[in-house]
Amino acid sequence: MFFQPTIIALLLVAMLNAAMLAVASPYAWQLIRQWDIGSGSDRQLRLERLTYFFSTLLVFVCLLQIASTLLFVFNADHMHTMFVGAMCAIGTLNVNQWGFPALYLQLALFFMAALWLALNALDNRARDYPLVRVKYGALLVLAPVAFASLVVQLLYFGNLEADVITSCCGSMFSEESESVAATLAAIEPGPAMVLFYSVLLPTIFVSAWHWRSTGFSRLRAGAVGLASALAFLVSIAAVVAFVSLYIYEHPNHHCPFCILQPEFGYQGYLIYIPLFAAAAFGMASGLLAPFNRFSSLATLAPTASRRLAGQAAVGYALVVAVCTLMVLKSNLILLD
Amino acid sequence: MNDWIERQRHLLDFTLTSLARRKTKNIGLLVVFALLVFVLASVSLYTQALRSEAVRVLEQSPEIVVQRLVAGRHDLIPPDYLEGIGRLRGVRSIETRLWGYYYDPVLKANYTLMVPRTRTIEQGEIVVGPALEHTRGLGTNTGISLRAYSGELHTFLVTDVLPHETELMSADLVLMNEGDFRRFFNFPDGHYTDIVLSVANPREVRNIGLKLMEMLPDARPILREEVLRTYNSIYAWREGLLLALLSASILAFGILAWEKSTGLSADERREIGILKAIGWETGDVIRMKFWEGFVIAFSAFLFGYVLAYVHVFYLRFFLFEPVLKGWAVLYPRFALTPQIDAMQLITLFIFTVVPYVAAVLVPIWRAATTDPDTVMRS
Numbered sequence: 001m002f003f004q005p006t007i008i009a010l011l012l013v014a015m016l017n018a019a020m021l022a023v024a025s026p027y028a029w030q031l032i033r034q035w036d037i038g039s040g041s042d043r044q045l046r047l048e049r050l051t052y053f054f055s056t057l058l059v060f061v062c063l064l065q066i067a068s069t070l071l072f073v074f075n076a077d078h079m080h081t082m083f084v085g086a087m088c089a090i091g092t093l094n095v096n097q098w099g100f101p102a103l104y105l106q107l108a109l110f111f112m113a114a115l116w117l118a119l120n121a122l123d124n125r126a127r128d129y130p131l132v133r134v135k136y137g138a139l140l141v142l143a144p145v146a147f148a149s150l151v152v153q154l155l156y157f158g159n160l161e162a163d164v165i166t167s168c169c170g171s172m173f174s175e176e177s178e179s180v181a182a183t184l185a186a187i188e189p190g191p192a193m194v195l196f197y198s199v200l201l202p203t204i205f206v207s208a209w210h211w212r213s214t215g216f217s218r219l220r221a222g223a224v225g226l227a228s229a230l231a232f233l234v235s236i237a238a239v240v241a242f243v244s245l246y247i248y249e250h251p252n253h254h255c256p257f258c259i260l261q262p263e264f265g266y267q268g269y270l271i272y273i274p275l276f277a278a279a280a281f282g283m284a285s286g287l288l289a290p291f292n293r294f295s296s297l298a299t300l301a302p303t304a305s306r307r308l309a310g311q312a313a314v315g316y317a318l319v320v321a322v323c324t325l326m327v328l329k330s331n332l333i334l335l336d
Numbered sequence: 337m338n339d340w341i342e343r344q345r346h347l348l349d350f351t352l353t354s355l356a357r358r359k360t361k362n363i364g365l366l367v368v369f370a371l372l373v374f375v376l377a378s379v380s381l382y383t384q385a386l387r388s389e390a391v392r393v394l395e396q397s398p399e400i401v402v403q404r405l406v407a408g409r410h411d412l413i414p415p416d417y418l419e420g421i422g423r424l425r426g427v428r429s430i431e432t433r434l435w436g437y438y439y440d441p442v443l444k445a446n447y448t449l450m451v452p453r454t455r456t457i458e459q460g461e462i463v464v465g466p467a468l469e470h471t472r473g474l475g476t477n478t479g480i481s482l483r484a485y486s487g488e489l490h491t492f493l494v495t496d497v498l499p500h501e502t503e504l505m506s507a508d509l510v511l512m513n514e515g516d517f518r519r520f521f522n523f524p525d526g527h528y529t530d531i532v533l534s535v536a537n538p539r540e541v542r543n544i545g546l547k548l549m550e551m552l553p554d555a556r557p558i559l560r561e562e563v564l565r566t567y568n569s570i571y572a573w574r575e576g577l578l579l580a581l582l583s584a585s586i587l588a589f590g591i592l593a594w595e596k597s598t599g600l601s602a603d604e605r606r607e608i609g610i611l612k613a614i615g616w617e618t619g620d621v622i623r624m625k626f627w628e629g630f631v632i633a634f635s636a637f638l639f640g641y642v643l644a645y646v647h648v649f650y651l652r653f654f655l656f657e658p659v660l661k662g663w664a665v666l667y668p669r670f671a672l673t674p675q676i677d678a679m680q681l682i683t684l685f686i687f688t689v690v691p692y693v694a695a696v697l698v699p700i701w702r703a704a705t706t707d708p709d710t711v712m713r714s
Contacts (some may be wrong), residue, residue, distance in 0.1 A: 003572075003573050003576030003577050004573070004576045005380060005572070005576050005579050005680070005683050005687075006573045006679060006683045007576070008576060008579060008580065008583075009682075009683040009686040009687055012686060012687070013686060014696060015688065016690065020694075049618075049705045052618050052622060052701060052704065052705060053697075053698070053701040053705075056622055056626075056697060056700070056701065057697060060693060060694070060697065062692065067682070067686070070682075071679070071682055071683070071686070074678075074679050074682075075679065078679055081564065081565060081568050082565055082568055082569050082572075083565075084562075084565070085542075087627075110713070117663055124619070140471075168380070318536060
């Protein structure tokens, strides 16, 4: 089913990204081996000139990737009317075995692209391109994932058949089934809430502390990065385990995708947008901190890391506030 | 942060004046770009509106229609058929319908003759759809003679014309009394065309359909959601096909954009050379060029999109209508409800702006890394 406008757009982006990364990869390899900022040789001058091009190219690739991830989820939700038995994005993604791998690859690429952009922004601020090797090393990691994402998306969209009866979120998140999704759904709302608040609140605290503190500690920055990643996973689990129940006001409907639909006032976007942004900011904060050992980044890296931690703190605070509000204003009573 | 905004503001300022200095070249590009956006946006706005019109119309139709099949063809429902269904849990109401097609040799078109469920019509009178009003000149209190399939001539008095708002569904409709209907078609007593079921819970519809198939093996239940799905797929498919065909024009535009920005004039070269000589960095030049591209792409997108909006919702999509709408003698005239869909907007943006940016990346870089020395000397 290639002839759907949004599918064509998604594939166009995936192809463009894979092609641009493929063009950039040999150059990245050459640069990692031959880069020498102290040298004034012809080769070095040529490399320096080329970095301008490839940096711009990669910023473009990463921004496109972030847009494409959003569009992918949006489209999966939108297409559910075309499949028998599908009621939300789960149904669309379950039409064949490539749907969920495609989603996971998109999410992985989203975070990789966001982290790369953070690295690039930091590197651009220093005078002597201290992170050039790290940046282009990361590109060599990004390229195969982007290529895999293209292949999986081609397989997924190519094998979409409208007459397949797909399973809806009700069967995937039913508590008897044995998948990861079902395990998440089977967590009791009470313990899930305790877990949610006991991970998210310390994450906000440590991020805010890192942001506001005068001294800089790599350890604390690392803690922000790890806590952000953990908080992201816990928040997703929390959405499945209890937040969704309160939004639907139904004790057994665990779907994390139906909340994106107009029937529920698009409330999902209120959770997911700050959540993804906060996770990306927090992880970037942890990632940038160790680079303060380069002399040109000695003050730049900590400043950037702190600012990102601040943004992560705000993002996660929003997530907690939105989830709490949704639980409080719901008419469903799960716990006394 | 303020520094950053200030810096971008100055760059943008510079870019705008520099664009204004090369008016003809940039306006040419802008016009072509806007045209491309206009064509693509027209197609997707129109299909989107058609799709939601179909959804809106079908919302009021019954959840399940049951037809009886004989040798794989649609056949009449015999009198005792309904008893076979009996009571089905979850079904709010079961009703029979009487309708049929009549070919009018005058117009060379088919009418849909129907006995309404909710309104009573006296014998000898009919109510007609709006398309019949303007193609056969029927108004209230005019008479019409129709030649039945048996050869007899039947005369009816038009008592009312259905409102124009319902034209999408009622264009070719003729509503009449049950007795008239049976006489006109020689329709056997007690028989019906099909059965409609309304179901309260949307999740039960599929199960009820399956139960019906079990109880009445010769029946074909048609679910509303299936009809809706078919419409959805058809319109999305037509739109996608048209976009795929138009992608050739996107490619052509990409080549044009590449050409335009590769062919730096001597003036532009000198400008970049001077900028670099007075202290601009390569990064600044790239940023300036980026703003240039952004200004062109954004205004072209906006301009093209607004034009497409006017074309679709106020000028009835007259350029491409036959491709997407389909064709019929008694085609309903209908106005589409203006609307903009976020996903469609993003898709369109990817179709137009992304290829443009990809095409100008290399030329921008080439321009930005020009050596001031070589430029000023030449």
